[in-house]
Amino acid sequence: MKFYKLFFTTIVLTLIFTTNSIASDIYIGKHLEYMFSEINIIYSSRIFDFKKEYNIYDYFTENDINILSKLLWGEDRGNSSIERKAAVIWCVLNRLDSNKWESSIYDIVTEKYQFVGYNEDNPIEDNSLYIVKDVILRYIKEKNNETHIGRVLPNNYYWFSSKNNENIFYNSYKDENNIWDWSLESPYST
DSSP states (O other): HHHHHHHHHHHHHHHHHOOOHHHHHHHHHHHHHHHHHHHHHHSOTTTOOOOTTTTTTGGGOOHHHHHHHHHHHHHSSSSSOOHHHHHHHHHHHHHHHHHHHHHHHHHHHSTTTTOOOOOTSSOOHHHHHHHHHHHHHHHHHHHTTTTTOOOOOOOTTOOEEEEEEEEEESSSTTOOOOOOOOOOOSSOOO
C-alpha cells in the first residue's frame, strides 16, 4: 500500500512538472493537498496507520475529537512518551465504555474534578490530533472485535495523576499498589 502511494505521488509530481497546461496544474494541485495530508499521516511515523476500513467520524464527532485533542494538550503536552499521551485518551475511552461515568466524551472530560487539564480554549495541535485519531482508530478496531490493536492501557484503568511531570495511571483511585506497569507491547516503539 505504501509503495503504491509513493508511486502515485511520483507520477503526479512528474505530471505537474512536465505539463504546460495551467488547467491540468490547477486540477492536479487541488488533489495534491489532500493526497499529501494523507501521505504525511501515513509516512510521518509508523504510528499513524490509517486505513480506509473505518471512518472515525462514523463513531465520533469532530467535536469529540477536538475535545480529546484539547484535553491531551492540557494534560500531557511535551512531557512524556507517545504511550503516555495515548494512555490519557484510552483513560477517557475506558470511562466511555464503563457504566460508572457519563455517556459522552464531553460529559466525561468536563466532569468536575476529573480532567483538570481540559480547557475549551486549549489549542488543537497537529501532534495531539494525530495521537487522538490514532487511539480512536485503535478503539474502533477493538469494538469491531479486531485483536492486537495496540492498546497501551488496559480497559480497567480509569484514573491518572501527575508525578514528577509524568502521568501515572491507576485502576483504583490513586492506589499506589495498582499503578500501570506498561507491560503491554507498544505499537509506537521502533
